[in-house]
Amino acid sequence: MASISSSPRTVEEIFKDYSARRSALIRALTNDVDEFYMLCDPEKENLCLYGHPNESWEVTLPAEEVPPELPEPALGINFARDGMKRTDWLSLVAVHSDCWLLSVAFYFGARLNRNERKRLFSLINDLPTVFEVVTGRKPTKDKPSVDSGTKSRNSAKRSIDGQMRSNPKLLDESYGEDEDEHSETLCGSCGGNYNADEFWIGCDICERWFHGKCVKITPARAESIKQYKCPSCSTKRSRQ
Numbered sequence: 001m002a003s004i005s006s007s008p009r010t011v012e013e014i015f016k017d018y019s020a021r022r023s024a025l026i027r028a029l030t031n032d033v034d035e036f037y038m039l040c041d042p043e044k045e046n047l048c049l050y051g052h053p054n055e056s057w058e059v060t061l062p063a064e065e066v067p068p069e070l071p072e073p074a075l076g077i078n079f080a081r082d083g084m085k086r087t088d089w090l091s092l093v094a095v096h097s098d099c100w101l102l103s104v105a106f107y108f109g110a111r112l113n114r115n116e117r118k119r120l121f122s123l124i125n126d127l128p129t130v131f132e133v134v135t136g137r138k139p140t141k142d143k144p145s146v147d148s149g150t151k152s153r154n155s156a157k158r159s160i161d162g163q164m165r166s167n168p169k170l171l172d173e174s175y176g177e178d179e180d181e182h183s184e185t186l187c188g189s190c191g192g193n194y195n196a197d198e199f200w201i202g203c204d205i206c207e208r209w210f211h212g213k214c215v216k217i218t219p220a221r222a223e224s225i226k227q228y229k230c231p232s233c234s235t236k237r238s239r240q
Contacts, residue, residue: 007108009108009111011116014105015105015120017108018104018124019127020052021055021101021104023055024052025049025051025094026130026133027055028051029093029094029130030133030134032057036057040059045061046062046075046076046078046079047076048060048072048073048074070104071100071103071107073097074096074097074099074100087135091131091135094129094130094133095131098129098130098131118197185209187209188203188206189210189214189215190214198211198212198213199211199213199219201215203228203230203233204228204229205229205233206233210230215230215231
């Protein structure tokens with residue numbers, strides 16, 4: 001087991017470690033599934049499935065150290081093997097494997113700052129889960145919602161004064177400031193809270209803010225708009 005001093009420290013290093021362990025677990029539950037199934041003998045003691053940074057997998061007893069150096073995977077996966085359908089058992093192991101992968105990644109990521117943790121999760125979230133791969137389920141597409149925060153901060157965002165900010169560096173530096181300044185800002189269309197990870201646009205007439213998706217304005221389209229009028233203001237001016 002790797003020592004703490006040699007543990008991955010940056011977002012890229014942690015994601016590389018996550019990807020390697022994930023690949024190992026997926027192989028155990030797909031290509032090497034017959035071998036994995038045989039190793040999980042219910043007559044043996046509590047067994048765990050480990051994925052290692054060198055992309056190898058192992059079915060073995062849990063670590064003896066207390067507390068362990070790393071979070072431990074689910075204990076006793078072998079006991080349920082013969083009491084369930086094979087596919088259901090493999091799905092259950094896959095779910096526990098996903099939980100373990102996340103726990104290890106964020107154990108390493110405990111010293112990362114807020115933006116780095118979000119970036120790490122975004123990288124992880126872009127990959128199908130072990131459960132999705134093992135069961136053959138396709139990742140569901142994100143539905144438009146108040147909570148969706150997967151879009152990059154590299155997207156252009158119109159500020160209150162109407163200027164466009166599309167420089168990724170500037171957006172990263174101002175991220176914390178934006179969160180505090182607009183934490184109580186609500187979308188004038190859906191009422192959702194402000195989220196710095198999403199593209200927002202401000203009306204130059206009523207000065208209300210809107211999700212770009214709610215008013216059907218993309219960052220690219222916003223670049224060519226000199227003065228943005230929200231649907232409500234546009235309707236009022238048309239009547240006048």
